[in-house]
Amino acid sequence: MRVRNKPWAEPLIEAHPEMIITEPAKFKGNWQKRFKKVQPIRIEIGMGKGHFIIEMALKYPEINFIGIEIQRSVAAIALKKALPQTLPNLQLVLADGADLNEYFDNGEIDRVYLNFSDPWPKTRHEKRRLTYKTFLQVYRTILVEHGVIELKTDNQRLFEYSLLSMNNFGIIFDGVYLDLHHSDEALENVETEYEHKFSEKGQRIYKLKGHF
Amino acid sequence: MRVRNKPWAEPLIEAHPEMIITEPAKFKGNWQKRFKKVQPIRIEIGMGKGHFIIEMALKYPEINFIGIEIQRSVAAIALKKALPQTLPNLQLVLADGADLNEYFDNGEIDRVYLNFSDPWPKTRHEKRRLTYKTFLQVYRTILVEHGVIELKTDNQRLFEYSLLSMNNFGIIFDGVYLDLHHSDEALENVETEYEHKFSEKGQRIYKLKGHF
Numbered sequence: 337m338r339v340r341n342k343p344w345a346e347p348l349i350e351a352h353p354e355m356i357i358t359e360p361a362k363f364k365g366n367w368q369k370r371f372k373k374v375q376p377i378r379i380e381i382g383m384g385k386g387h388f389i390i391e392m393a394l395k396y397p398e399i400n401f402i403g404i405e406i407q408r409s410v411a412a413i414a415l416k417k418a419l420p421q422t423l424p425n426l427q428l429v430l431a432d433g434a435d436l437n438e439y440f441d442n443g444e445i446d447r448v449y450l451n452f453s454d455p456w457p458k459t460r461h462e463k464r465r466l467t468y469k470t471f472l473q474v475y476r477t478i479l480v481e482h483g484v485i486e487l488k489t490d491n492q493r494l495f496e497y498s499l500l501s502m503n504n505f506g507i508i509f510d511g512v513y514l515d516l517h518h519s520d521e522a523l524e525n526v527e528t529e530y531e532h533k534f535s536e537k538g539q540r541i542y543k544l545k546g547h548f
Numbered sequence: 549m550r551v552r553n554k555p556w557a558e559p560l561i562e563a564h565p566e567m568i569i570t571e572p573a574k575f576k577g578n579w580q581k582r583f584k585k586v587q588p589i590r591i592e593i594g595m596g597k598g599h600f601i602i603e604m605a606l607k608y609p610e611i612n613f614i615g616i617e618i619q620r621s622v623a624a625i626a627l628k629k630a631l632p633q634t635l636p637n638l639q640l641v642l643a644d645g646a647d648l649n650e651y652f653d654n655g656e657i658d659r660v661y662l663n664f665s666d667p668w669p670k671t672r673h674e675k676r677r678l679t680y681k682t683f684l685q686v687y688r689t690i691l692v693e694h695g696v697i698e699l700k701t702d703n704q705r706l707f708e709y710s711l712l713s714m715n716n717f718g719i720i721f722d723g724v725y726l727d728l729h730h731s732d733e734a735l736e737n738v739e740t741e742y743e744h745k746f747s748e749k750g751q752r753i754y755k756l757k758g759h760f
Contacts, residue, residue, distance in 0.1 A: 496726055499721065500723070503720065508715065508716060509715040514726065546715075
């Protein structure tokens, strides 16, 4: 997602170190201290404008959530949205999702959400897809035993690729939805901004849920 | 597939024991003797009117094919179509695909094709779906080591179910196609009668290829 540079972004991020973290490696192994209660931590890699992770944090107070976003202007929008909610179970991180094992200790995370990740359609960019085996390896490391991974996308090719890649890695599938919004899983579904826009146009949303 | 009873079906089947087998258990372990050449054997469970298996036998003379169908009238149509081709690498079987391990020895089969199987949509009929674990167990037994299974369907729910069931069974995916007719795999694809009819209406065809 590309957004225009926002002059208010940087001061807002700097003014809220209690809510948004720019050096996540400092908290490796100590993430529970950032939350009010010690409870399972779930992360979203690429939270975008934060709609999903904020709504999840509101819906599941018994879980701690971390939203990670690499783009400052985008993360700032999420921060702006999150601040009035004063959620004790939400933290935002402004950092590259590719370096997760620098930010989180082995087994520190309970679940990983990959929502509408960049599909990187060209074969030569396969290694950049967030379901490429090197990423799966990192998720396995930072996740608890039998930790869960949830993927949503509207991109058919990325979904086909992810089914293959995750199966080949040995991930055990718990749910496959080829048309999420017309499935039983729709009831519990929390949408991202992007998802809302695309599903309104009648586009299919795919979901895969599995565990290591 | 339901078809009207055909009075010519029974005499035709009886007249061609060289082409269609009604007691397949008699050939268990000795299927290669039914073919001109000893070469890998692939079976289609539920061949219907036989379009797929006949075209495959024509296209791949270096492979032996067996088409299995439980309905006499339907198998007779396949037989009628197959006879003029005099294919040395094709055999038809009139029998229940559920009893495969009574017909084939361990490791006798190289590949299993499941084309547009009955989706059995009701949960209480799950055990009848041809990708239910008890069927997968049978395929594993009759297949060679790392034997391949190929599934095609237009039924979204059956495909979702099969992705789950086959993954959970430990089958390694080699290809997932969520819109077969608009994929690279379309080039090599041999259609069934049913598939042709449905894809012409613009319906998506799903394909999964994997190995044990």
